[in-house]
Amino acid sequence: MTRQNKINWPYEFPGAYWLDDQEESVVLDVLRNGSLFRYYGLGTPKHVDRFEERAREFYGRKYALALNSGTGALITAMAALDVGPGCEVILPAFLWVATVGAVVESNAIPVICEVDDSFSMDPADLEKKITSRTKLIVPIHMAGSPCDMNAILAVAKKHDIPVLEDCAQCNGGEFGGKKVGTFGQIGIFSLQLNKNMTCGEGGLLITDDERLYHKSFAAHDLGMIRKDGRLAPAPDYAQAWGQGRRMTELAGAVAAVQITKLPKILAGLRASKRRIREALKGTKGLGFRRLNDPAGDTGPFLILVLENEAKAVAALTAMKEAGLHNVFHVADYGLHIYSNIPSLVEKTPLSSAGNPWRLAENQESDHDYAKGACPNSDALFARSILLPIPAKLTKEQETQAVEIVKQAVEKA
Ligand SMILES: Cc1ncc(COP(=O)(O)O)c(C=O)c1O
Structure with missing residues (x-):
């Protein structure tokens, strides 16, 4: 690939490419009415309520609670599910720092389980990691694609452990025709800029359980x-210490519009990814992430699996040189990999009391998080490359990307 035909590859901010005068007009409505707070203002606030109403309809759940971030939604959900000292929470090795951070913030101990060739929680290893202290299972639908929820729920039900689905990276995804976030007791989403739909910063929690909704509500607001x-007054079971994680009307206004666009956004992402993946099929030495449900994949990432680490690194270097700038060696994909998170590996305490690691209640939970703790996942990450699929690619960009990847893999 010569310098002059370097590809112009956009950044992966799916919802942002779909912002238009619809979002503009609702944001102006908030400003003109002087109603920035969801519960009162100079005018009548309505946008966060509208977003929650649309979310209930979109996901088909009885309760939807808008929050200020996905991280906030995770911490709130864990409070509602009674995660605290003496509890272990199982998460996959491919994750995001916020998910494991929410466990630590809850003063509980994270337990990391292997991912399988779908890059999501390996149900067999999940079962091996369960102990009498396991309080919660958190499957994460990573990089756009759903986990095998049948297998995960079977393990959870067998051991009578609740499930919190982290759907931050897979909004609108489905497994077996059912939306992610609707399998576990609670599902959470992030509306941060890199996600399938966005309001810059925001979160959402959905559930069918009235008690969990009340507990989440009290925890996210003022107790x-x-x-x-x-x-x-909250019912006795829900009275809490509030965390101040309400969504603003500005964010709610944008989110309420973006959720109506989500099916269109996903259709574009899925079509681009399908064309690129099809065109790459048959490339010598190239495999792909196994998809638990290809029809339910949301499309923002393609994971390429090579024969070994040296080939993955060589192919990645060639792709970057050809202008595919935001591609990642999965092993080095920052805080998405358990062993890359310094505060996890070093068990950084929340305070000088040494919590959660040094709490008396947690002494039986002794876990190591350095590389090697999940050897199968480490080996898979080492030979894999993550290619973000930006929204609204042109056919020319898709064709160019395919050529670059093919050449890079074949020469590696
Ligand atoms: C898997 C996962 N969980 C949780 C979050 C946290 O969401 P937020 O950035 O909205 O706090 C993210 C955000 O990147 C994520 O990718």
């Missing part, structure tokens, strides 16, 4: 519930 927007 009480609200009736018609006014604080009201």
Whole structure:
């Protein structure tokens, strides 16, 4: 590939490419009405309520709670599910720092389980990691694609352990025709800029369980519930210390529009990814991530699996030289890999009390997080490359990308 035909490869901010005058007009509505807070203002706030209403309909769940971030949604959900000292929470080796951080913030101990060739929680290793202290299982639908929820739920049910689905990277995805986030007791989403739909920063929690909804509501707000927007006493089981994680009207306004565009955004991502993957099929030495449900994949990432680490590194270098700048060696994909998170590997405490690692209640949970803790996952990450598929690619960009990847893999 010569310098002059270097590809112009956009960044992967799916929802941002779809912002238009619809989002503009609702944001102006918030500003003109002076109603930036969801419960009162100079005018009548309505956008966060509207977003939650649309979310209930879109996911088909009884309750939807908008929050200020996906991280906030995780911490709130764990509070609602009673995660605390003495608890272990199982997460996959391919994750995001915020998910494991939410466990630590809850003063519980993260337990990392292997991923299989789908790059999501390996149900067989999940079962091996269960102990009498396991309080929660957190499958993460990573890099756009759903976990095998049948196998994970079978293990969870057998051991009677609740499931919190982290759907931050797979909004709108499905497994067996059912939306991710609707399998576990609670599902959470992030609306940060890199996600399938966005309002810059934001989160969402969905559940069918009224008690969990009340507990989440109280935890995310002021420790009480609200009736018609006014604080009201919580039922005994839900009274809590509030975390101040409400969504703003500005964010809610954008989110309420973006959720109506999500099917269109996903259709574009899926079509691009399908064309690129099809065109790459048959390239010597190239394999792909196994998809648990190809129809339910949301499309923002393609994971390439090579024969060994040296070939993956060589192919990655060639792709970058040809202008595919934002591609990643999965092993070095920052805080998405358990052993790359310094505060996890070093068990950095939350405070000088040494919590959670040094709490008396956690002394039986002794886990190591350095590379080698999940050897099968480490080996898979070492030979894999993650290629983000930006929204609204032109056919020319797709064709160029295919050529670059083919040449890079064949020469590696
Ligand atoms: C898997 C996963 N979980 C949780 C989060 C946290 O979401 P937020 O950035 O909205 O706090 C992210 C964000 O990147 C994520 O990728």
